Amino acid sequence: MPENKRFQTELSAFQARFEAQKIAFGPVVFQCVRIAWKKGLLVSLAQKPMSSAELMDEHQISSYVLDVLLESCLSAGVVSIENSLWVLEKTGYMLVNDKLTQVNFNYIHDVCWQGLFELEACLDAEKPLGLKHLGPWATIYEGLSDLPEPAKTSWFEFDHFYSDSAFPEALPKVFASKPKRLMDVGANTGKWAMLCLNYDPQVEMTLVDLPIQLNVAQQNLSGAGLIGRVSLAPRDLLDPALSFPKGHDAIWMSQFLSCFSLVEIGKILARAAESLDNGGSLFILDTCWDRQQFDIAAYCLINTSPYFTAMASGNSKIYRADEYIACAEQAGLQVTQIWDGLGISHSLLQFQKIAK
Known part of the structure; x- marks a missing residue:
């Protein structure tokens, strides 16, 4: 076995509880951040801090949609609020500018997202039961050339x-x-x-x-x-x-x-x-x-x-x-x-x- 690899320092019980909640709500945050990126909200904020009214007008979305997306982004440190303006943080800049981050986001959503709901059954059977969400193959390798879009593009870009x-x-x-x-x-x-x-x-x-x-x-x-x-x-x-x-x-x-x-x-x-x-x-x-x-x-x-x-x-x-x-x-x-x-x-x- 490899040597123990640590990904974080010692945490207090309170901090550990917060980290556990981040895992629990991870899928929610992933989707909200991804949609905020895909809808162009993060791209707009990369240009300059903007008010809610400015973002709503530029992207033709309601205050409800804006708040649901950006408040989740706020909780993840992707954006912040300063003087009533939304500000893009360094983590948000990764979504806008970093190819690694973009490739990983697209791959997880377009290729893996639906299939991962079947993960426990897949582990029990040691079979890729989640693949049915993309096609009728026994393994993904049989269907790489025929994957539906956007999964095909995202798979090859990742690889x-x-x-x-x-x-x-x-x-x-x-x-x-x-x-x-x-x-x-x-x-x-x-x-x-x-x-x-x-x-x-x-x-x-x-x-x-x-x-x-x-x-x-x-x-x-x-x-x-x-x-x-x-x-x-x-x-x-x-x-x-x-x-x-x-x-x-x-x-x-x-x-x-x-x-x-x-x-x-x-x-x-x-x-x-x-x-x-x-x-x-x-x-x-x-x-x-x-x-x-x-x-x-x-x-x-x-x-x-x-x-x-x-x-x-x-x-x-x-x-x-x-x-x-x-x-x-x-x-x-x-x-x-x-x-x-x-x-x-x-x-x-x-x-x-x-x-x-």
């Missing part, structure tokens, strides 16, 4: 916002050993493959994912004129009868293993090890919450895990690095290096196949 920030720093580390054949497991839309193919004009790539996802990757790579160095290997990664293509000297997995249970991860890594040439490397890029420098990152990552329970797979989460390492060792892979702090919150773990 890419976190992973894309780490890609430029990961590229030279992966290509330091000049791999000739690189397999991308969980290729998604082909964004990482495109970066690799442009980075090294000699590398050949194999993309492994569900057929519906590979169709998207194929379209994107074809449009970029890069499909000539790409092989597509449609796979249901949960089917133990399907092995990975062999003959690769490097394998890449980005934000992929968190989609599976630890038992499933062990089986996937075992098949990956079998497909690697001796001395080949496996790279896992992921957001391990225990290797974060700042509590804000660990907080966001830990509280992303219920999404996997309710909406994605029902039995996966944001894992600790040591959990990946243990699964890899059982599969015959030895960790050789770990880089932390890539992009916003990523760690890159490099493993080498142990010669038999």
